[in-house]
Amino acid sequence: MRDVSIIGIGQIEVGEHWDVSLRDLGARALLAALADAGIDRPDALYVGNMLSGTLGSQEQLATLIADWSGLRGIEALKVEAACASGAAALRVGVMAVAGGIHEIVAVLGVEKMTDLDGEEATAALMTAADAEYEGIHGTSFISLNALLMRRYMEDMGVPQEAFAGFPINAHANAANNPNAMFRQPITRDTYSRAPMIADPINLFDSAPICDGAAAVILCPTERAREFSSRPVRIAASAVATDSVALHDRREPLFLLAVQASALKAYRQAGIGPEEIDLFELHDAFSIIAALSLEACGFAPRGEGTRLAADGQIGPRGRLPICTMGGLKARGHPVGATGIYQVVEATLQLRGLAGANQVPGARWAMTQNIGGVGGTAITHILEGQG
Amino acid sequence: MRLAPHWRVRAQRLQLRGEVCQCCGERLFPPRDVCPACHQPADKPFAFCGEGTVYSFSTVYEAPKGYERFAPYTIALVRLKEGPLVTAQLTDIDPSDVRIGLPVEMVTRVLREEGEDGMVIYGYKFRPVLEREAAREEARA
Numbered sequence: 001m002r003d004v005s006i007i008g009i010g011q012i013e014v015g016e017h018w019d020v021s022l023r024d025l026g027a028r029a030l031l032a033a034l035a036d037a038g039i040d041r042p043d044a045l046y047v048g049n050m051l052s053g054t055l056g057s058q059e060q061l062a063t064l065i066a067d068w069s070g071l072r073g074i075e076a077l078k079v080e081a082a083c084a085s086g087a088a089a090l091r092v093g094v095m096a097v098a099g100g101i102h103e104i105v106a107v108l109g110v111e112k113m114t115d116l117d118g119e120e121a122t123a124a125l126m127t128a129a130d131a132e133y134e135g136i137h138g139t140s141f142i143s144l145n146a147l148l149m150r151r152y153m154e155d156m157g158v159p160q161e162a163f164a165g166f167p168i169n170a171h172a173n174a175a176n177n178p179n180a181m182f183r184q185p186i187t188r189d190t191y192s193r194a195p196m197i198a199d200p201i202n203l204f205d206s207a208p209i210c211d212g213a214a215a216v217i218l219c220p221t222e223r224a225r226e227f228s229s230r231p232v233r234i235a236a237s238a239v240a241t242d243s244v245a246l247h248d249r250r251e252p253l254f255l256l257a258v259q260a261s262a263l264k265a266y267r268q269a270g271i272g273p274e275e276i277d278l279f280e281l282h283d284a285f286s287i288i289a290a291l292s293l294e295a296c297g298f299a300p301r302g303e304g305t306r307l308a309a310d311g312q313i314g315p316r317g318r319l320p321i322c323t324m325g326g327l328k329a330r331g332h333p334v335g336a337t338g339i340y341q342v343v344e345a346t347l348q349l350r351g352l353a354g355a356n357q358v359p360g361a362r363w364a365m366t367q368n369i370g371g372v373g374g375t376a377i378t379h380i381l382e383g384q385g
Numbered sequence: 386m387r388l389a390p391h392w393r394v395r396a397q398r399l400q401l402r403g404e405v406c407q408c409c410g411e412r413l414f415p416p417r418d419v420c421p422a423c424h425q426p427a428d429k430p431f432a433f434c435g436e437g438t439v440y441s442f443s444t445v446y447e448a449p450k451g452y453e454r455f456a457p458y459t460i461a462l463v464r465l466k467e468g469p470l471v472t473a474q475l476t477d478i479d480p481s482d483v484r485i486g487l488p489v490e491m492v493t494r495v496l497r498e499e500g501e502d503g504m505v506i507y508g509y510k511f512r513p514v515l516e517r518e519a520a521r522e523e524a525r526a
Contacts, residue, residue, distance in 0.1 A: 123449035132394065133415055134472045136496055136508065138445060138452035143460045146443030151462075154441075154485050198443050247462055247470035248421065 004097045005224035005231040006381070008037025008217035009343045014181040014331030016114045017211040022056050026065040026110035029213035034069075034106065037217040037227045043102040044075035048089030048109040049335035050082055054124040055116055065108065075102075082128035083284060084370030085109065086338025087377035090216065094237040097218050109339030110213040121209050125334070128371040130245035142206055142285075144246055144372050146198040149287035152253055153200060156302035160200050163286035164191040165308025167204040167328050170283060173315065174325025176355040177344075181210055181331035204328070205286040212333030214340045224384075230350040235271075235363070236380035238264035244374040255288075257376040258295040258369065265365070265378040273297040276380075277361040278320040278348055280341035282369040283327045292367060293321075296378075315356045323348060323356050338368035342379060349383030386499070391506050396430075398508035401491055403469070405431040412467040435491030436514065437465040444480040451497050459483055463511050477512040488514040 010032025012025055020028075026047065034042065047062040058064065062076035081088035086109030093107040113121050125141040126134075134144065152158065167186060174180035186204060194202040217227075224231035240260035246252050266272055273296060281296075283289040290304030298319055299307050312318040324330055324344040327337055345364035347353045364381045394415075396402040403414035408425035412433070420427040440462040448456040459475040461483070475483060476494055489511035496508040 118447065119450045119453065122447060123451065126449050132390070135449075136506070137460065137472055137474050137510075138448060138455060138458060138497070139460050139472060140445055140447065140449050142447070143443040143445050147441040147460065147462050150443060151441035151485065197447060198445060201443075243421070245472065247472050249470075252462070252470070 001098045002100060003221035004094050004218055004234045005221040005384075006216050006234065006342070006346050007219050007224050007227040007231050008033045008035075008039065009215070009346050010034070010036055011179050011214040011340060011343050012212055013179045014210050014212040014333060014340070017112070018114065020211070022052060022058065022061075022110065022112035023064050023068045025112060025211060025213040026108055027069040029110065029215045030065065030069050030106060030108045033215035033217050039104055039217055039227065041071060042074065042104045042106040042217065044096060045071060045106045045108065046089040046092045047076070047078045048086035048107070048338060049078055049111060050080060050085045050128070051111060051113065051124050051334065054127060055120065056112060065110070081375045081377070082370035083282070083332075083334045084338060084368040084375045084377050085335035086340070087366070087368030087379065088239070088338070088375070090338060090342060090379065091237050091239055091377055093218050094234055097220060103219060103223070105218045106215060107218065107339065108213065108215040109336035111333035111335040112211045113209045113333060114211050118209070133247070134245055140198065142198040142201055145285040145287055146201045147246065148252060148291070148372065149200050149205070149285070152287060152290070155253060158302065158305055161188070161192060162305040162309060163205060163290065164188050165305065165313065166283055166286045166289045167191060169308060169313050170322045170326040170328035173323055173356050174329030177324040177330060180325040180329055181208060182325070182329040201285060201287075207284045207327040207332035210331040210333050212331060212336045212340065214336055214343045216339060216342055216346070231384050232346045232349045233382045233384060234379060235382045236265035236268035236378065238268060239375065239377045240264065241375055242373055244371055246372050253291070254301070255291050255295040255373040255376065257373050258292055258367065261376040261378040262296040262367070265380050269363070269380040269382070271363060271380070276319070276363050276365045278323050278345065278358045278364050280323065280326070280345050280364065280366040281321050282367055283322055284332055284369070288369065289321070292369070296367070315358050320358045323353065323358060338366070338377065341366040341368060342381070345381050349381055386504060388504070391504065399493055401433040401435050401509055403431050403433055405429050412469060414465065414469040414471055433465050433467055437463040437489055437511070439475070439483060439485055439487040439489060440464045440470055441485060442475065442483050451499070461511065463489055474510045475512065476510040477515075490514050
């Protein structure tokens with residue numbers, strides 16, 4: 001297997017892009033990444049996207065975006081794994097380059113969620129869950145996460161205020177990210193006064209519905225310096241799965257797929273959690289941030305919120321997370337999120353993260369989760385100085 | 386109109402019919418061809434008694450399309466007496482009275498209606514175990 005590196009990145013500001021179509025969002029991020037790498041025509045394009053069929057009545061999305069980016073003719077495929085579609089596309093790109101199938105591969109994550117009203121988007125997001133046994137009962141994706149959060153609070157004796165540290169950190173970091181959706185800091189008071197959207201999940205425990213696109217360009221590490229003075233090596237790429245339905249798990253409060261993908265990734269990279277300098281985790285909901293920290297070995301069970309409460313997750317803390325705003329405040333355009341995480345980690349490892357720069361960052365972990373932990377995809381990136 | 390998907394699960398939705406694995410004894414709901422516990426084929430029908438307790442719950446205010454008419458409603462994970470968890474709505478109870486551990490029983494109710502000329506889809510919901518509460522009160526009196 002060949003070692004794979006990132007030689008170019010591109011991203012569009014996350015937000016409500018009423019004036020930009022899905023294809024144009026994708027093409028713009030893709031062209032920005034190709035320009036960053038100095039590449040005209042990659043060998044292949046893999047597109048992570050969850051909802052183009054459901055919300056946009058559009059499939060063959062990768063083919064469409066290849067054409068609209070001036071790349072008509074190349075290999076182009078869409079990859080889907082619900083909210084983990086972005087990282088899933090990266091996984092396919094890594095396999096293509098590592099396996100010697102392609103030299104230069106472009107990976108794009110793109111999502112357009114604001115073309116329809118909120119009820120349609122809410123119903124569409126529910127396709128990440130088990131349609132016949134969860135969706136039919138009127139369950140919303142938020143309420144599935146609320147089920148987890150309520151039981152967690154009861155079993156672990158954790159009050160709701162304990163989760164405030166996650167959105168406070170996310171918003172503080174997003175304030176310094178020009179591509180973030182919400183750039184205003186929030187306080188503990190803002191959090192405690194926020195309206196409930198699915199008790200016990202309040203407005204600040206949940207990532208927003210939005211549009212976005214981000215892209216990375218890959219090549220074999222041995223050729224990376226031809227294209228970039230600061231390439232970033234992909235030291236690990238690992239996927240694991242669990243049941244799609246929450247009710248099919250023996251212990252819903254432990255995310256087994258998240259743990260399995262992290263353990264595989266640590267093994268591939270040859271490092272442990274103590275060596276990770278920053279962690280772009282999947283904070284679609286505050287409860288998932290806490291459960292991810294526990295499943296990945298950063299906190300004992302029931303203590304995921306304590307890292308946040310103790311101020312250890314800021315850019316200068318012991319374990320910086322969501323360093324550019326995370327899903328909560330940068331925004332969560334679902335199929336694009338996994339690539340935003342990798343773009344941001346690459347900025348950190350290139351030393352270009354501005355006010356949120358993690359000093360001396362060498363190892364960055366990104367983790368993208370599909371559904372309520374049904375698919376977990378972990379990448380570990382290493383800076384090359 | 387989606388007819389077959391609802392028709393083929395009628396025994397599950399209306400009778401809470403699942404399966405028991407003949408190899409390891411695991412009770413399965415919903416039924417599936419391979420037992421997730423021991424990975425052997427599962428094919429023996431098993432009717433659940435319909436009683437259980439609330440494992441967790443959340444009230445939905447912003448309903449997905451097709452469920453707006455029912456909002457607000459409470460979604461729960463119910464731990465069935467025989468073991469499995471199921472996702473279902475709670476009914477016949479004020480959302481503020483729901484708590485973890487509440488004993489509940491299965492009832493058949495409308496899950497959704499697909500417009501004026503569409504189908505009415507029935508299935509299981511869970512309500513507090515009323516009869517026994519009443520009996521207990523009587524015993525106390």
